[in-house]
Amino acid sequence: MIVKKNVSSIEQYLKQRRVNLRKKIAFIPTMGALHEGHLSLIKLAKDKGRYVIVSIYVNPSQFAPNEDFSKYPRTLKSDLEKLRKISVDLVFTPVTKDISEYTHQKYSFKTFGLEKKLCGKFRPNHYLGVSEIVLKFLSIINPDFAYFGEKDYQQYIFIERIVKQTILKTKIIMGKTIRNKDGLALSSRNKYLSEKEKNIAKYIYKYLKQSRLLIKKGQLISTVLKKQEDDMLKLGFSKIEYLEVKDSNLRKSNLPHNKSRIFIAAKINNIRLIDNILI
Numbered sequence: 248m249i250v251k252k253n254v255s256s257i258e259q260y261l262k263q264r265r266v267n268l269r270k271k272i273a274f275i276p277t278m279g280a281l282h283e284g285h286l287s288l289i290k291l292a293k294d295k296g297r298y299v300i301v302s303i304y305v306n307p308s309q310f311a312p313n314e315d316f317s318k319y320p321r322t323l324k325s326d327l328e329k330l331r332k333i334s335v336d337l338v339f340t341p342v343t344k345d346i347s348e349y350t351h352q353k354y355s356f357k358t359f360g361l362e363k364k365l366c367g368k369f370r371p372n373h374y375l376g377v378s379e380i381v382l383k384f385l386s387i388i389n390p391d392f393a394y395f396g397e398k399d400y401q402q403y404i405f406i407e408r409i410v411k412q413t414i415l416k417t418k419i420i421m422g423k424t425i426r427n428k429d430g431l432a433l434s435s436r437n438k439y440l441s442e443k444e445k446n447i448a449k450y451i452y453k454y455l456k457q458s459r460l461l462i463k464k465g466q467l468i469s470t471v472l473k474k475q476e477d478d479m480l481k482l483g484f485s486k487i488e489y490l491e492v493k494d495s496n497l498r499k500s501n502l503p504h505n506k507s508r509i510f511i512a513a514k515i516n517n518i519r520l521i522d523n524i525l526i
Contacts, residue, residue: 293333382415
């Protein structure tokens with residue numbers, strides 16, 4: 248496994264490597280604190296016989312001043328060991344000064360307001376920060392494929408729509424949500440949860456599944472979601488930022504079909520957890 252720490256070294260390495268590389272290049276961007284969700288995306292790419300590149304970078308531009316940038320788990324040593332064990336080909340671990348000074352061709356694109364919906368209402372600069380760093384990585388690495396997790400569906404669809412409008416040839420692929428035995432979607436932020444909080448958090452998936460069942464039985468969406476929200480608050484959730492049904496383009500879905508999803512962002516004390524499932 249090769250590790251590159253600055254833009255010029257990875258560009259030079261890939262320029263030389265591409266000459267003889269017969270495999271398609273797959274890229275998985277991460278902020279580290281790797282778990283089975285990240286590893287499942289890597290395995291998805293490896294199963295296709297692709298040359299796998301993983302980035303580890305906690306991107307400051309996608310955090311608001313009141314968010315957990317300074318506390319976000321940084322576990323580079325153990326992350327690299329996990330990647331080594333599953334035979335990742337190349338890891339990119341840039342420092343902020345180097346990556347922030349990197350400039351690429353200016354891309355113009357429409358966001359279609361996707362960055363203002365769901366999580367975007369509560370994290371107003373988040374998705375523009377995500378798009379900025381992802382476009383930098385794609386410009387540096389120029390992969391054939393880039394993988395994103397289903398748990399962050401809004402991020403996936405936002406990046407997928409943007410990349411299609413650029414000259415970049417990267418295909419954006421979504422990997423399924425990975426859950427623990429209780430159904431809680433794996434997330435780096437789960438490390439913040441106490442045992443008591445984990446016992447509350449596991450109900451997110453249970454309530455999503457219950458909501459799906461009731462909606463499929465024909466109950467009014469607004470009635471179902473209001474009751475679920477009230478029940479979750481009684482159970483111990485501090486706040487439900489949103490619990491909504493949207494179609495695959497994040498438009499409001501009053502008549503759900505098989506591409507509609509139920510989206511949730513819930514807080515337990517100061518820990519924010521998101522999830523979604525297909526109806």
